[in-house]
Amino acid sequence: MPATEPKPAMSQSALALQHFADLDDADCEARIRTAREALGDRVVILGHHYQREEVFRHADHAGDSLKLSRMAAESNAEFIVFCGVHFMAEVADILSRPEQTAILPDMAAGCSMADMANLAKVERAWRELGRVLDVEQSVTPVTYINSAADLKAFCGRHGGSVCTSSNARQILDWSFARRDKILFFPDQHLGRNTGHAMGIPLEQMVTWDFDKPLGGLTEQQIRDARMILWKGFCSVHQMFLPEHVDRFRAEHPDGKVISHPECSFEVCQKSDVVGSTETIIRTVKASPSGSRWLVGTELNLVNRLHREVQAEGKVAEFMSPTVCMCSTMFRIDPQHLAWVLESLVAGDAVNRVQVPVEEAAQARTALERMLAASP
Ligand code: 13P
Numbered sequence: 001m002p003a004t005e006p007k008p009a010m011s012q013s014a015l016a017l018q019h020f021a022d023l024d025d026a027d028c029e030a031r032i033r034t035a036r037e038a039l040g041d042r043v044v045i046l047g048h049h050y051q052r053e054e055v056f057r058h059a060d061h062a063g064d065s066l067k068l069s070r071m072a073a074e075s076n077a078e079f080i081v082f083c084g085v086h087f088m089a090e091v092a093d094i095l096s097r098p099e100q101t102a103i104l105p106d107m108a109a110g111c112s113m114a115d116m117a118n119l120a121k122v123e124r125a126w127r128e129l130g131r132v133l134d135v136e137q138s139v140t141p142v143t144y145i146n147s148a149a150d151l152k153a154f155c156g157r158h159g160g161s162v163c164t165s166s167n168a169r170q171i172l173d174w175s176f177a178r179r180d181k182i183l184f185f186p187d188q189h190l191g192r193n194t195g196h197a198m199g200i201p202l203e204q205m206v207t208w209d210f211d212k213p214l215g216g217l218t219e220q221q222i223r224d225a226r227m228i229l230w231k232g233f234c235s236v237h238q239m240f241l242p243e244h245v246d247r248f249r250a251e252h253p254d255g256k257v258i259s260h261p262e263c264s265f266e267v268c269q270k271s272d273v274v275g276s277t278e279t280i281i282r283t284v285k286a287s288p289s290g291s292r293w294l295v296g297t298e299l300n301l302v303n304r305l306h307r308e309v310q311a312e313g314k315v316a317e318f319m320s321p322t323v324c325m326c327s328t329m330f331r332i333d334p335q336h337l338a339w340v341l342e343s344l345v346a347g348d349a350v351n352r353v354q355v356p357v358e359e360a361a362q363a364r365t366a367l368e369r370m371l372a373a374s375p
């Protein structure tokens with residue numbers, strides 16, 4: 001830009017965010033509390049278990065993706081502030097009433113796994129599968145909730161559904177009751193771990209490489225498959241390795257291992273329990289005092305869980321020797337939370353997440369199928 005050309009004016013909100021970015025956590029803490037008081041029950045704050053402590057403590061409700069989806073659907077608050085990642089705020093917008101507003105404190109809080117599938121690639125896969133199979137009759141598309149709203153809408157349009165890590169089994173049962181095969185995206189691991197637990201042989205679960213024609217598969221492999229698994233994964237959970245479990249078991253023969261189903265098949269096979277973030281927390285808390293757990297999920301959750309159970313002589317140990325946390329969840333900080341809440345007090349709903357109406361209606365169809373089939 002030439003030096004003489006005036007810079008574009010910064011919006012009021014952008015100016016305000018810059019001001020908050022300079023505040024320290026203690027100042028933000030006080031301002032969050034004051035803004036909350038001023039807003040009363042006009043606002044509800046939902047917090048995923050992976051949120052950092054300074055944010056998590058302000059959540060009215062904490063949970064895994066399924067629990068928080070239900071909270072969003074049941075809430076009467078005018079503003080739903082979602083301390084999580086973008087797809088979660090989209091689900092809150094889709095499941096809430098039109099007069100409610102979903103807010104994500106930092107719009108850059110995405111999910112790298114969700115980004116591994118997009119509508120163009122899924123539609124191409126659907127077309128290519130359609131050259132081998134009668135897809136509308138024989139394949140149910142199922143998207144993990146960790147996906148953009150347009151992929152949920154795709155599932156809504158094509159007789160499919162959404163699943164989370166805590167209801168994947170029920171949704172696969174629902175899907176197989178309707179059609180023979182499932183196209184599962186974007187997380188291959190959740191699909192494979194759940195399919196295997198249901199008794200589907202590994203060779204009947206093929207991996208669809210979205211960068212290759214026909215997913216890198218032969219027509220025969222597609223005809224023989226029961227599950228076609230998108231080649232996506234979570235960059236956090238792929239850090240956990242079978243040797244981490246082996247080392248723990250050698251050092252602590254009485255210890256137990258619990259993993260999230262986004263972990264690899266090999267890690268899940270070596271685990272005593274596999275389940276959602278909510279299941280992990282519930283299981284460790286319900287275990288006898290003195291129990292020692294190796295936990296294969298995100299660091300903020302494991303550290304908090306350890307602090308909560310250590311008084312009972314329990315240990316919750318992080319599975320990887322290297323620090324790996326969800327960097328996008330970490331984007332939600334007290335500065336952004338204070339900013340969105342004070343903006344609401346001032347009458348400005350910043351960082352609103354709004355799914356286009358038609359897309360939201362189709363995505364809602366898929367989400368409602370999921371909620372109806374969930375325990
Ligand atoms: P949960 O639904 O188990 O909380 O998992 C969400 C997630 O993104 C895990 O990485």
Ligand code: SF4
Nearest residue numbers: 111112113234236326
């Ligand atoms: Fe996405 Fe993985 Fe972060 Fe979960 S932990 S939100 S799947 S990047």
